[in-house]
Amino acid sequence: MTTTEGVRAPTSADDRELEGRVAIVTGGAGGMGLATAHALARRGATVAVFDLAAPGRTELASTLGVPADRVRSVAVDVTDGDQVQRAFASLLEERSRLDILVNAAGIAPPTAFEDITEDEWSRVLAVNVHGTFLCCRRALPAMRGGRWGRIVNFSSTAGKTISTAGGAHYTTAKHGVLGLTRHLAKAYGPDGVTVNAVCPGLIDTPMARAVLPGGALERAARSFPVPRVGEPWEVAELVAFLASDRAAYITGAALDINGGDLIV
Numbered sequence: 001m002t003t004t005e006g007v008r009a010p011t012s013a014d015d016r017e018l019e020g021r022v023a024i025v026t027g028g029a030g031g032m033g034l035a036t037a038h039a040l041a042r043r044g045a046t047v048a049v050f051d052l053a054a055p056g057r058t059e060l061a062s063t064l065g066v067p068a069d070r071v072r073s074v075a076v077d078v079t080d081g082d083q084v085q086r087a088f089a090s091l092l093e094e095r096s097r098l099d100i101l102v103n104a105a106g107i108a109p110p111t112a113f114e115d116i117t118e119d120e121w122s123r124v125l126a127v128n129v130h131g132t133f134l135c136c137r138r139a140l141p142a143m144r145g146g147r148w149g150r151i152v153n154f155s156s157t158a159g160k161t162i163s164t165a166g167g168a169h170y171t172t173a174k175h176g177v178l179g180l181t182r183h184l185a186k187a188y189g190p191d192g193v194t195v196n197a198v199c200p201g202l203i204d205t206p207m208a209r210a211v212l213p214g215g216a217l218e219r220a221a222r223s224f225p226v227p228r229v230g231e232p233w234e235v236a237e238l239v240a241f242l243a244s245d246r247a248a249y250i251t252g253a254a255l256d257i258n259g260g261d262l263i264v
């Protein structure tokens with residue numbers, strides 16, 4: 001006799017599966033962060049964008065296609081512990097819960113190793129790793145309190161091998177993001193909190209266009225098994241899945257999404 005036990009997902013991928021959830025997306029004003037904010041909002045979540053370049057609330061709501069009371073836009077430098085603390089405190093005071101944290105803020109200067117100054121090295125580590133640490137630290141108490149949480153950190157193919165265009169500091173930082181992700185996954189799984197990383201390859205965002213200008217992005221992608229540059233929404237769909245109930249048994253993973261550029 002056939003059984004559907006273990007086969008049929010307890011929830012379906014319908015458009016409202018994140019209804020009632022509150023999400024923070026760092027770096028949510030542009031590129032894959034913005035695409036992720038859109039994917040979460042479309043599934044019913046209230047989305048707070050934390051970004052250096054925070055758009056106005058009305059503008060963000062209109063971009064995401066949801067009412068203004070379902071979005072928040074906060075100007076935050078994720079490397080600044082006080083700013084991060086204030087932004088989390090204010091959101092938690094207003095919404096009384098936090099379910100999803102997506103750490104997408106990042107920078108990837110393409111500087112050659114011998115030209116990287118100490119300041120630049122520190123800044124790249126600060127945005128990509130320290131910012132992720134600061135935000136996870138503020139998010140975890142609320143998630144543990146609710147016995148449910150989803151953290152998705154942005155690593156990169158650079159976190160598994162070396163960066164295509166970013167510098168040695170970027171490669172180092174994205175390896176660091178994977179270490180933090182794995183450690184937190186182990187520590188907080190029993191509290192109902194999953195912690196995963198996505199490792200995008202070349203995705204068509206302002207960052208990728210800045211480090212690979214003038215057609216270099218397309219040229220770099222031509223040899224991939226899927227011979228094109230990835231779209232931000234394709235990564236956002238993966239993040240939204242990881243943020244859902246359907247991904248409850250995935251934690252500590254570093255999921256590649258790169259058109260087959262890195263097959264391991």
Ligand SMILES: NC(=O)c1ccc[n+]([C@@H]2O[C@H](COP(=O)([O-])OP(=O)(O)OC[C@H]3O[C@@H](n4cnc5c(N)ncnc54)[C@H](O)[C@@H]3O)[C@@H](O)[C@H]2O)c1
Binds near residue numbers: 053154202
């Ligand atoms: N584009 C790619 O090909 C690619 C590939 C692999 C990984 N990534 C990673 O994906 C993430 C998103 O990248 P993207 O390509 O969408 O970049 P992007 O530059 O298009 O967007 C990044 C966003 O982060 C914000 N940001 C930068 N520093 C910040 C800070 N200190 N505090 C708050 N916000 C800050 C920016 O204002 C911007 O809105 C990054 O972590 C990046 O390293 C990108």
